[in-house]
Amino acid sequence: MDANNIKYIVAIAKYGSINHAAKAMFISQPQLSHILKTTEEECGLTLFQRTSRGTKLTPEGEDYLHHCNIILAEMAKLNRYVTQAASAQSRLRVSMTRFSHTSECFNEICRRHQDDTTIHYHLFENSASNVLEDIVDGKSNIGVLHYSTTNESMSQRSFADKKLNFIPLATFRPYVCLAADHPVLKGKTKSAIEIGELKDYGFVRYAGQYEDFIYHIASDSGLIDLNESQKIIYVCDRQEQMRLIQSTNFYTIGISEFSGQSELYQVISVPLLQSTEHLTFGIVTRKDTVLSPLEEEFKEEVISRYRTLSDSEL
Numbered sequence: 001m002d003a004n005n006i007k008y009i010v011a012i013a014k015y016g017s018i019n020h021a022a023k024a025m026f027i028s029q030p031q032l033s034h035i036l037k038t039t040e041e042e043c044g045l046t047l048f049q050r051t052s053r054g055t056k057l058t059p060e061g062e063d064y065l066h067h068c069n070i071i072l073a074e075m076a077k078l079n080r081y082v083t084q085a086a087s088a089q090s091r092l093r094v095s096m097t098r099f100s101h102t103s104e105c106f107n108e109i110c111r112r113h114q115d116d117t118t119i120h121y122h123l124f125e126n127s128a129s130n131v132l133e134d135i136v137d138g139k140s141n142i143g144v145l146h147y148s149t150t151n152e153s154m155s156q157r158s159f160a161d162k163k164l165n166f167i168p169l170a171t172f173r174p175y176v177c178l179a180a181d182h183p184v185l186k187g188k189t190k191s192a193i194e195i196g197e198l199k200d201y202g203f204v205r206y207a208g209q210y211e212d213f214i215y216h217i218a219s220d221s222g223l224i225d226l227n228e229s230q231k232i233i234y235v236c237d238r239q240e241q242m243r244l245i246q247s248t249n250f251y252t253i254g255i256s257e258f259s260g261q262s263e264l265y266q267v268i269s270v271p272l273l274q275s276t277e278h279l280t281f282g283i284v285t286r287k288d289t290v291l292s293p294l295e296e297e298f299k300e301e302v303i304s305r306y307r308t309l310s311d312s313e314l
Contacts (some may be wrong), residue, residue, distance in 0.1 A: 005242055006068045007133060008035050009047065013065050017054035023154055024161075026129040031121070068244055080138035089266060090116070092294040095124040095143040097135035098206060098238055100258035101309060103266075105301040119294065125237075138161050142295050143284040144169075144302055158286065167283040169303060170310035174277060175269040178251040180262065182207045192271045202231035202250035204241055226253070229275050242267055256280060256313060 011021040012032070022032040040047055047061035071280055089124060090107060096102045107124050124134055131143040140186045147155040149171065159166045176193045178184070184197050203226050226232075233250055235241045242265040244250060283299060285291065291299065 003071070004130065005035050005039055005214055006071055007041060008032060010065065010068050010072065012036060012048065012055055012187045013061070013069045014058070015054075020054075020090035021097075026127070026132075026151075026155075026158070027096070027212070035273075035303065043071070046204065076137040079134075086181045090294065091141070091292050092117045092119065092298060093101035093122045093140040094298060095126060095131040097128055097131060098125050098145075099146070099255070100238055101255075101305060102281075102302065103238075104259060105144075105298060105305050107302055113299075126287060132158065132164065132284065132309050134163060135164060141285065141289050141291060142299060145284060146279050146281045149280055150277060151279065158234075163287050165285050165287055167285075167303075169281040169283065171278050172188055172255040172310070172313065174253050174272045174275050175255055175265060176251055176258075176272050177245060177254045177269045178247070180248055180266045180268050182251070185250055190270050192273045194273045195275075198251055200230065202233050202248065203229040204233045204235060204244055204252040206241075207234040207236055255308065 008021070008025060008027070011025050012180060015021040015024060018032050019035065022029040025032070027048060036048070036221055043064070043066060045060045046058050047064055048055040058269070064278065092106075094105075094106055102273070103125075106121075110121055122140070124140060128145045128147060131140075131145045134140045135143045135148065140281075158165070160222055176195075178198075182201075184190075184193065184201070185251050205226070231250075233244065241252060243268050244262070246250065246265045254269065262268050
């Protein structure tokens, strides 16, 4: 049983609808249905009755939900304990969605203080919904995540519901990330790429990151679902992704290049044509959280880095 799926079961019970729960949890409805089906098969129980009006807990589901709530409450207590146990002056606990620009900021703070043996560093990389849960539960004190501009109102409601502060950093257009010698670039000087030019090539995506707008791109010709690509390759971290793209004709979608990307991996980023979608990055904290000096330093580094990155696109 995947412990991360517990919060999804709780959300379905809370909202009484797989569709509503999916929106609240930043995940697609088909994927949430798949998680529920897998969970029921693994435990051999029918947790919900599906009706025309939504979902209703079965008696077995009521018992299961009771244990889920206990587990989540204890996990939240443990996270708060671990956070509070670290010195308030020497902690840096960050949760982030997988973007190298953010991790570079974390690395920079670590570099500045590398000789201080009293500092506690923690970096957690996850999906946007899990980043929010990390902040709510106290696992991290500061988060950096992204969402699509078309989902802005839903994202803002989620921040308010969870009593979180959100500081917008910058908004970017999507880029295609591919090898510098990719076949689609041969004999051409590409300043932009149409997504249709890549239909015959493999699409690389992160495993488990279902809700990312990158996989559902709004374009002039309608919604393009990259999960319907001819070939999909799943990876778990950014370096694995870069190495794969470097050595194949696969591609992914992201934002502009991070420091040293082309030199280290021979992988470039080219603007995506005809996309009406944009990506907003921001910092999330709990409203009652007092950030440590290190976390404040990280916050300022992130603000500066993304402001510079945004200015470079103008």
